[in-house]
Amino acid sequence: MLNYVLGRLLTFIPTFVGVTLISFSFIRALPGDPIQVMAGERGISDERYAELAKQFGYDRPIYVQFWEYLTGVLQGDLGNSFVTKRPVWDEFFALFPATLELSICAMIFAVLLGLPAGVIAAVNRGKFFDRALMSTALVGYSMPIFWWALLLIIVFSGNLQWTPVSGRIDLLYYFPDPTGFMIIDSLASGQKGAFTSALRHLILPTVVLGTIPLAVIARQTRSAMLEVLGEDYIRTARAKGMSPLRVNGVHALRNALIPVVTVIGLSVGTLLAGAILTETIFSWPGIGKWMVDSIFRRDYPVVQGGLLLIAVMVMIVNLTVDMLYGVINPKIRKR
């Protein structure tokens, strides 16, 4: 097991270098640069531009810049933001808990609804529930996320006034955030109503972010269950006189989980990285919104460092999921 983990960690190295290279070159491929953005509409004289470029080191050949960046990264220095002048590292970890909180909630939402829905659909194959669920899932999967978010905001925040429109908590509340997770910190602060407020702010972003994973998980669970339900060992379980609940929920689901966990793992990766739209719409102060803002500002270090850290997070999640396989699938465990 240790060898396996170490082997997997070794494969991180080329991915790591690749992601660094891609993030470094893509942001530079965009028209404009930080100096022009800073100068704004007033423009800037050529002399002043050359002076600033020299100051930031942009006058040197691109491969020298990349090499410097790479050596810096390997020493744990992701550089400082052009805009805030703070280290990218600090900014990332100040904002990451918000994204993590939202992603975890979205994932819990997707799994808690998706798994049972998929199982029930498979067991009632071809009946009304199955058809209704699968068409809903298709709609959920195909719907543009920003449009879905706006619809929910119009109905639940606008018309019904049940949930707030944006942010993580009402402005009334202020308390220290040792964990960075608003629902935990609000509970720990002991302020009346803080927790409820945090929870209410979470609902819509969670639903929006969790919709696609929910659809994917439900569909994957259904098809995995359908495959498993035709297996001989399901007949054996029924021949043992087990109830349908036990046959479907224990004997079948346990086997169907193997492919479903793969999908869940992949979804976690996309959630961490893909919260960008959701965070932007709901003004959720996470890394997604931070990345978008930085791209508009051509804040090279932030975009590069942020992408790199997100990639590392996704790699760690995937490694964890791969290790989980052994727990779920005994055939992989002991070979």
Place this chain on the structure above:
Amino acid sequence: MTLLRIRNLSVDFATATGKFRAVDGVDQDVNNSEILAIVGESGSGKSVSMLAVMGLLPWTATVTADELSFDGHDLLTMDQRARRKIVGNDLAMIFQEPMSSLNPCFTVGWQIREALRVHLGMGRRERQARAIELFEQVGIPDPEKRLSAFPHQMSGGMNQRVMIAMAIACKPKLLIADEPTTALDVTIQAQILDLLASLRDETGMGLVLITHDMGVVAETAERVSVQYAGQKIEEQPVVPLFETPHHPYTSALLDALPERATEKRLPTIPGVVPGQFDRPAGCLFSPRCKFANAKCKAETPLALGSDLGYARCFYPLNSDERAAS
């Protein structure tokens, strides 16, 4: 005493191209502690009729019968919950493919203990002790260690022993074995059959052995029922069946045994079992029967008396009538 009593059992499958009758008017009795073999080619409905008894057919199947009773319980009118108390408990079944019939995600011990917990409500220690006892009974060496193995870590023969241990866990009154040795190699086949026969001797349970192997029948069974295209066409105790088969199909099956071949070339039965679209009028075996005449192809023969092995044939073999003519 009759343990399982089946009268006029039919099973229809709804298919995309219409109804398909897999079992057609089968009568069958199984007595306490007897070994009944049901033989027939693939597609003769032998497994389906027993799956109907177990209630394990898919939803596309419709089961009809005049009587279907087990140990005094009417299986036709019984609700599912009550039936599940019998199935896996007093009435157990093992299958053809031991490797795929065990759940790959759970240890074999877990799968055995599950039956003990659900049906007998045993405690944890009691279950473990009984599981070890069962493994010893079916001849699995080092039971304590093997109980924590997964099915993929054991051989096919060992897995079939696990299946048998699981099936007899609750001391069933009747065990249905659906081609239990087909997927195993020959030496293991003999071991499994010996095991089943000796378990019958020890526990006094009835045993239904579904097979297409006449060799297995000769070695193990006491009474034999021959099925063809969903119908029971003959039934006799094993010795008379081998000596004086009455139905031409039984006779042809016996002639096809390598041990009985007199010529260099092994005799075969030409053609295949009729399916959904080529079901003949009259006697179902008539297209392949060397004795068939116009009457056989036009009229459906009914089962004859017990002296002629309930043969569904107008011209039974080894009868006094035919001997005289």
